[in-house]
Amino acid sequence: MDAGPYTVSDVMTHAVVAVGRETRFKDIVTLMERWQVTAVPVLEGDGRVIGVVSEADLLPKEEFRDSAPDRVVQRERLADLAKAGALTAGEAMSTPAVTVHADATLPEAARIMARRRVKRLYVIDGEGFLEGVVSRADLLKVFLREDGELAGEVRRVIVPVTDGRLGVEVADGVVTLTGSTVVDTAERLARTVEGVVGVRCRLVPTAP
Missing domain, CATH: 3.30.1340 (Histidine-containing Protein; Chain: A;)
Known part of the structure; x- marks a missing residue:
């Protein structure tokens, strides 16, 4: 790697597996398995990032499969219960997506990940179009x-x-x-x- 200061653009991955709002639940799971990813961004037709579907967003469908939640659970986990009934990416996604710009420094990206408790950040341009993804592992590349x-x-x-x-x-x-x-x-x-x-x-x- 060249001399710093380093930015997200130096370490990010440009090729990103993404889905659309109407992508079906089973197709999302299939894509995750095929590409060995734990989350995918959800894009509008023009390529703008509108949300993220992660394994955590999909898991409520299995969690609540064989049980009827009581009133306390219904009140405390209303969002998860809604996701349990999701059929498409648009219904299961978390929004807004946690994003970063390519010119952000690596410490800035690391602080966003820590503060928002996420494992990756989707990289967008000034208009919200997807440019790539940066993960925790990417931020550690400088130590190589x-x-x-x-x-x-x-x-x-x-x-x-x-x-x-x-x-x-x-x-x-x-x-x-x-x-x-x-x-x-x-x-x-x-x-x-x-x-x-x-x-x-x-x-x-x-x-x-």
Whole structure:
């Protein structure tokens, strides 16, 4: 991978299995099985993302198959009960879909996933058209960068804005800084490099 900063466009998957509002329940399950995905976006005819159907959206049909929910369950799980009767993607989908733009940074995408408790984000353009999908695994690709590549970028980031002579070593993604410079600044900048697992400072502090 090239030097950062990385954006969603650098790691996302462009080919996405999608369905339409009228796609039948059984066809959704078939697509998920065939393509080994756990969710599919629901598109309007022009390609705009209007929702998502996940395994969790489909499971109520099986959960409530052999039981009649009591009044408490009916009140607390009204949406799931409605999905239990779904026949099409439009009836089963969750909406709005949790999405992201291709120019979002990887930390931004990770924060959206954590906040919304989703495993993937569908990537859309400014008009809501589907461009791809980014998963948790995609966001972790930055940690596949080679140690030598990381060391080179750490040097490029740190040297211009710190004083003193620095030594930079990287092993298994962990950066070790040696020499003399402003410790807090050097450590902070090193951590901004995508793919860095951790930073160890063995620096002699200088005045800021």
